[in-house]
Ligand SMILES: O=C(O)CCC(=O)C(=O)O
């Protein structure tokens with residue numbers, strides 16, 4: 001069967017010009033072979049900018065304000081559903097820009113290293129990344145920013161053991177931090193979910209511009225019912241939401257800083273991925289990073305701002321279900 005997920009992924013993946021010689025590049029530019037057509041990528045931020053066939057699939061739902069919000073702003077938020085993507089909801093404009101910056105900083109500065117005891121792609125099996133960020137920005141060790149750029153994901157809360165292929169219950173690993181639980185609680189509340197079970201695990205994904213995440217299922221959790229809450233921070237990306245198999249053509253969506261995806265119902269069991277991460281960072285986000293200088297050193301804030309100018313951070317919250 002045709003792998004339509006893969007075909008769409010290839011269409012949007014940043015191909016780069018590295019393998020081409022100058023003549024090929026000039027010819028491509030002339031023929032506009034290097035132009036990718038993004039017109040079919042849905043944008044819930046500007047409904048009118050969508051192709052009519054896509055615009056008609058987007059439905060706005062009322063935002064419920066039935067809790068005390070300390071992170072999100074229900075009066076500014078919009079909640080959307082998309083025809084054909086059963087169980088998927090997209091929340092926009094819920095997180096103020098200063099909060100986005102604070103959360104991205106927390107992900108880069110705290111969640112990437114100790115004291116979270118987190119396993120990352122750089123730490124090997126069950127080992128923790130000790131001081132990845134501190135080493136990256138600190139005067140004495142400057143130059144290891146390159147290593148920080150190699151960070152792709154860090155695990156917070158309940159840890160998934162990639163060797164045993166199961167979640168581990170280790171008393172030395174701190175539970176999911178309270179602020180992440182509060183975020184999940186507020187997202188659930190916005191969507192009207194009153195009996196949602198709490199997430200226990202977060203994968204924090206780090207995507208320098210040009211990197212991607214291939215199509216996959218999140219099926220390691222025992223609980224495949226509770227929705228996954230997924231927060232985008234930093235630069236804009238293309239997100240693909242497919243079906244139960246890769247033979248279903250996926251829907252492409254632009255995700256921007258502050259957007260939140262809720263994967264419940266059928267969508268919890270569907271293929272998804274991120275074929276493209278751009279360097280497009282909202283000016284308001286970049287401006288706001290400078291405000292961190294009132295509490296943190298100029299060197300650290302400058303390193304963070306330089307990283308975020310070309311990176312997307314995703315906080316992906318799941319309930320594991322076995323504990
Ligand atoms: O970066 C994203 O938006 C998706 C991440 C994801 O699917 C995952 O961590 O399993």
Ligand SMILES: [Fe+2]
Nearest residue numbers: 216217218272
């Ligand atoms: Fe996923």
